[in-house]
Amino acid sequence: MSIIKLENARKSYGELEVLHGANLSVDDGEFCVFVGPSGCGKSTLLRMIAGLEEISDGNISIDGSVVNDVDPAERGVAMVFQSYALYPHMSVEQNMGFGLRMTGVPKPDIVRRVHEAAEILQIEELLARRPAQLSGGQRQRVAIGRAIVRNPKVFLFDEPLSNLDAELRVQMRVEIAKLHERLGNTMIYVTHDQTEAMTLADKIVVMRAGRIEQVGRPIDLYSDPNNIFVAGFLGSPKMNMLSAQLVRRNGTLQAELAGDISMPLPEISEFSGNDQQITIGIRPEHMERQEGNATTMELPVDVVEELGGTRYVYARGPSGEQVIVEQRGQRDPETKTVTARFLTDDIRVFDADGNRLR
Amino acid sequence: MAAGSKLWKRDTQAAWLFLLPSLVLFTMFIAIPVIAAFMISFTEWDLFNPMKFVGFGNYTELFNDDIFKKVMGNTAYFVLASVPLQMAFGLAIALVLNRNIKGQTFFRIAYFLPVVTSTVAAALVWSWLFNSNFGIINALLLSFGVTDPPKWLGSTKWAMPAVIVVSVWQNVGYAMVLFLAGLQNIRTDIYDAAALDSARGWKRLWFITLPMLSPTTFFVLIISIIGSFQVFELVFIMTKAGPANATNTLVYYIYQNGFQFYQMGYASAAAMVLFAIVLVATLIQYRMQDRWVHYG
Amino acid sequence: MARHARKTRTDWVLFVVLLVGTFATCGPFAWMLATSIKPGNEVFVFPPTLLTGQPQLNNFMRIFDTIPFGRSLVNSLIVCLSITLAQLVVCSMAAYAFACLTFRGREALFLVYLAALMVPSQVTLIPNFILVRNLGWIDTYQGMILPFAFSSFGTFLLRQYFMTIPRELLEAARLDGCKHWRIYLWIVLPLSRPALGALAIFAFVSQWNNFLWPLIVTTRPEMQTVTVALSTLQGQYNTDWPLLMTGSVLAVAPVLIVFILGNRAFIAGLTGGGFGGR
Numbered sequence: 002m003s004i005i006k007l008e009n010a011r012k013s014y015g016e017l018e019v020l021h022g023a024n025l026s027v028d029d030g031e032f033c034v035f036v037g038p039s040g041c042g043k044s045t046l047l048r049m050i051a052g053l054e055e056i057s058d059g060n061i062s063i064d065g066s067v068v069n070d071v072d073p074a075e076r077g078v079a080m081v082f083q084s085y086a087l088y089p090h091m092s093v094e095q096n097m098g099f100g101l102r103m104t105g106v107p108k109p110d111i112v113r114r115v116h117e118a119a120e121i122l123q124i125e126e127l128l129a130r131r132p133a134q135l136s137g138g139q140r141q142r143v144a145i146g147r148a149i150v151r152n153p154k155v156f157l158f159d160e161p162l163s164n165l166d167a168e169l170r171v172q173m174r175v176e177i178a179k180l181h182e183r184l185g186n187t188m189i190y191v192t193h194d195q196t197e198a199m200t201l202a203d204k205i206v207v208m209r210a211g212r213i214e215q216v217g218r219p220i221d222l223y224s225d226p227n228n229i230f231v232a233g234f235l236g237s238p239k240m241n242m243l244s245a246q247l248v249r250r251n252g253t254l255q256a257e258l259a260g261d262i263s264m265p266l267p268e269i270s271e272f273s274g275n276d277q278q279i280t281i282g283i284r285p286e287h288m289e290r291q292e293g294n295a296t297t298m299e300l301p302v303d304v305v306e307e308l309g310g311t312r313y314v315y316a317r318g319p320s321g322e323q324v325i326v327e328q329r330g331q332r333d334p335e336t337k338t339v340t341a342r343f344l345t346d347d348i349r350v351f352d353a354d355g356n357r358l359r
Numbered sequence: 360m361a362a363g364s365k366l367w368k369r370d371t372q373a374a375w376l377f378l379l380p381s382l383v384l385f386t387m388f389i390a391i392p393v394i395a396a397f398m399i400s401f402t403e404w405d406l407f408n409p410m411k412f413v414g415f416g417n418y419t420e421l422f423n424d425d426i427f428k429k430v431m432g433n434t435a436y437f438v439l440a441s442v443p444l445q446m447a448f449g450l451a452i453a454l455v456l457n458r459n460i461k462g463q464t465f466f467r468i469a470y471f472l473p474v475v476t477s478t479v480a481a482a483l484v485w486s487w488l489f490n491s492n493f494g495i496i497n498a499l500l501l502s503f504g505v506t507d508p509p510k511w512l513g514s515t516k517w518a519m520p521a522v523i524v525v526s527v528w529q530n531v532g533y534a535m536v537l538f539l540a541g542l543q544n545i546r547t548d549i550y551d552a553a554a555l556d557s558a559r560g561w562k563r564l565w566f567i568t569l570p571m572l573s574p575t576t577f578f579v580l581i582i583s584i585i586g587s588f589q590v591f592e593l594v595f596i597m598t599k600a601g602p603a604n605a606t607n608t609l610v611y612y613i614y615q616n617g618f619q620f621y622q623m624g625y626a627s628a629a630a631m632v633l634f635a636i637v638l639v640a641t642l643i644q645y646r647m648q649d650r651w652v653h654y655g
Numbered sequence: 656m657a658r659h660a661r662k663t664r665t666d667w668v669l670f671v672v673l674l675v676g677t678f679a680t681c682g683p684f685a686w687m688l689a690t691s692i693k694p695g696n697e698v699f700v701f702p703p704t705l706l707t708g709q710p711q712l713n714n715f716m717r718i719f720d721t722i723p724f725g726r727s728l729v730n731s732l733i734v735c736l737s738i739t740l741a742q743l744v745v746c747s748m749a750a751y752a753f754a755c756l757t758f759r760g761r762e763a764l765f766l767v768y769l770a771a772l773m774v775p776s777q778v779t780l781i782p783n784f785i786l787v788r789n790l791g792w793i794d795t796y797q798g799m800i801l802p803f804a805f806s807s808f809g810t811f812l813l814r815q816y817f818m819t820i821p822r823e824l825l826e827a828a829r830l831d832g833c834k835h836w837r838i839y840l841w842i843v844l845p846l847s848r849p850a851l852g853a854l855a856i857f858a859f860v861s862q863w864n865n866f867l868w869p870l871i872v873t874t875r876p877e878m879q880t881v882t883v884a885l886s887t888l889q890g891q892y893n894t895d896w897p898l899l900m901t902g903s904v905l906a907v908a909p910v911l912i913v914f915i916l917g918n919r920a921f922i923a924g925l926t927g928g929g930f931g932g933r
Binding site: 373380385389392455468480483484532588591592623627 | 684767775807810918
Binding site: 100 | 823831832
């Protein structure tokens with residue numbers, strides 16, 4: 002059952018449209034992540050759901066009713082802000098209970114619910130402190146606690162981890178996942194970090210320049226991207242992109258690269274004639290297949306990044322583009338080339354406009 | 360902005376409610392009075408008899424009025440003398456205090472005390488200090504061998520300098536505080552860079568500090584000019600514009616015509632002259648501010 | 656090492672120069688105080704005595720008998736506290752609208768308020784006098800208070816401060832169920848204590864020292880504020896220097912105490928809000 006539904010939701014500031022009609026439905030209990038580069042409209046979309054930005058056109062429904070004109074406080078949502086937005090002049094306990102107090106919940110109930118939330122987040126000993134006396138991670142927990150206390154239908158997270166250092170970020174990421182497991186509420190989470198998106202989401206919404214590019218399960222978006230942007234945005238290091246010409250020769254579809262390299266491609270239903278300009282994409286971790294009937298390319302190496310377990314070999318492709326090969330196992334430091342070996346099924350084909358050819 | 364939506368309307372309604380008290384007071388005591396003053400300046404009116412429209416009569420009269428010419432001369436004298444003095448002292452003290460000298464807070468308070476002192480009280484004390492028969496200033500002058508010390512407030516020649524001294528005394532602290540704020544906004548890495556370029560001491564002051572301070576200096580200049588043009592209490596208490604109008608200044612003249620001679624129209628015309636001067640000074644300030652933003 | 660020694664020596668010289676300067680700025684206050692405790696006839700001794708041989712508080716009794724000076728002090732206190740409170744409420748409300756709300760005409764109206772900073776109070780003096788007279792408010796507290804209950808400067812100062820409060824805090828409050836008046840009362844005002852303090856001290860001090868307006872809207876001695884009472888005193892006893900200096904001491908002391916206690920906030924307010932804690 003869908004709890005949040007966007008129908009052609011638009012946002013414009015005067016003449017400038019920043020969100021060009023978003024359609025989306027989020028299911029009850031789902032962890033949905035909006036991801037995209039800065040300025041793609043993901044935060045605006047989240048704030049529109051919260052009611053902090055108004056919707057210029059279209060509809061937003063929460064739990065079956067249109068909330069376009071409903072006050073933020075009455076939408077049944079709670080939000081965790083990037084800066085945490087804790088009230089500096091109140092104690093942690095007052096911060097967490099403020100929303101209930103404003104809506105007239107009796108005091109004993111407030112105390113009980115604040116303490117319950119504090120217990121879940123293991124911040125009971127911080128309740129008497131002021132936000133200024135807390136570390137970044139503790140503030141983060143209090144901000145989440147404030148949202149839990151209100152028992153909302155939907156949690157909204159606006160880049161909640163971006164102010165934490167790398168280690169804490171990983172730790173909090175796991176905790177948010179656990180929290181979702183435990184509470185089972187719907188959560189919408191905005192981030193520019195594709196790792197957070199991949200690891201947390203039940204459903205990823207990839208956005209660019211005010212448009213939703215693709216929606217789906219993380220693994221589906223990863224292995225079956227709709228376009229070159231989604232393909233490139235998800236995955237680290239990025240998918241290798243090589244420009245090529247599409248030709249059908251002897252009944253098989255082939256890509257012709259610079260330097261007379263050609264390779265077979267997976268079958269495409271929308272073939273529209275020879276010499277079409279295309280881009281082929283292969284993920285770095287698929288560049289060293291040991292098994293099967295692989296295509297091979299010998300590439301000159303620029304730099305090697307040793308990570309211990311694996312290593313990234315930065316090489317130059319046929320037309321000089323950067324190609325990353327993820328290697329395991331041994332490597333002779335003297336060799337100045339790398340052999341890329343990949344399967345036909347590893348290749349994703351995109352047309353000149355960046356759309357996926359299937 | 361979706362002008363039609365309910366949320367937006369709610370914000371707008373709230374905004375006007377929050378603005379209501381200030382709007383009422385602003386309209387009643389600032390906006391309408393400014394327009395009224397402008398209109399009254401074209402009339403002849405003594406508050407008791409009906410108002411009479413005289414066109415530019417008050418203004419032509421002003422510019423032919425010998426006393427008004429003297430008043431403008433006095434005001435110019437006052438501004439030209441007190442502004443540079445209070446700025447120079449203010450800057451010097453600020454520069455010294457900015458060296459993190461011992462007792463900085465104490466000195467800052469000590470020099471600022473006159474600023475927060477009621478000008479009426481200050482004028483009274485200084486009248487007493489300048490008293491030509493029993494005042495301590497003349498006592499000191501006599502003890503230093505000045506045989507015929509000035510009669511100060513009783514002298515057409517020395518009354519204005521005396522008023523200027525008090526004005527400088529009162530406003531140095533204000534200039535100092537503004538300069539100090541300006542100095543503390545200069546980033547220290549510029550001084551480090553200057554030290555590597557072997558600019559120290561006077562060179563550093565001349566080539567680094569003063570140029571970096573120029574936006575503040577200009578701000579202080581304009582603020583001081585505007586403030587000086589409005590001198591009133593000092594004149595009212597110390598000299599009552601005398602002797603022989605030697606210390607009559609613009610605001611005192613407005614007061615005199617409005618509340619002693621009951622010439623509301625004429626006083627308003629003089630007030631418009633003051634308004635014009637302040638307006639020009641402020642507009643110059645705005646213009647120049649833009650030009651100097653790069654000093655940050 | 657040599658340069659360090661030279662720097663210390665320069666600092667000492669400057670320190671002494673500053674001390675001499677302090678004598679010039681604070682000397683008049685000392686002289687005021689010294690004169691206020693002199694017997695009436697001792698001021699006509701020449702050369703003047705620095706400190707009287709017979710210090711006395713007689714003048715402080717006398718001043719309350721000759722004119723209703725006590726009443727003036729109370730009047731000043733009533734007027735200044737009322738204006739200060741009114742400005743805090745009126746300016747902070749307007750500043751909230753300008754800093755935290757979006758509405759059509761916001762920038763334009765703010766510019767109009769700002770433009771009022773350019774209007775010298777002497778320009779509006781005559782129309783305001785006529786207005787207050789027609790309202791029958793001569794010799795009333797409201798006649799002295801209301802024309803100063805709004806301040807463009809105060810609105811500007813508070814708006815600048817409110818703008819530094821993170822937007823997300825206000826949004827969090829909205830999600831927590833606050834309507835605007837609650838955000839204003841519960842979030843914005845408590846977080847703006849330094850700015851409100853600066854405005855309060857500034858308003859109190861400048862109103863305590865205000866002279867021209869109370870001068871023209873009061874006629875009865877019982878309604879005069881301290882500054883007006885001082886000038887009346889001067890008109891009646893213009894050679895009674897001990898009495899005049901006593902009046903000055905009483906007029907100046909409350910403000911100096913307020914200032915010395917709150918000098919940091921006051922100066923912050925005057926210089927446009929470089930508030931501490933950076």
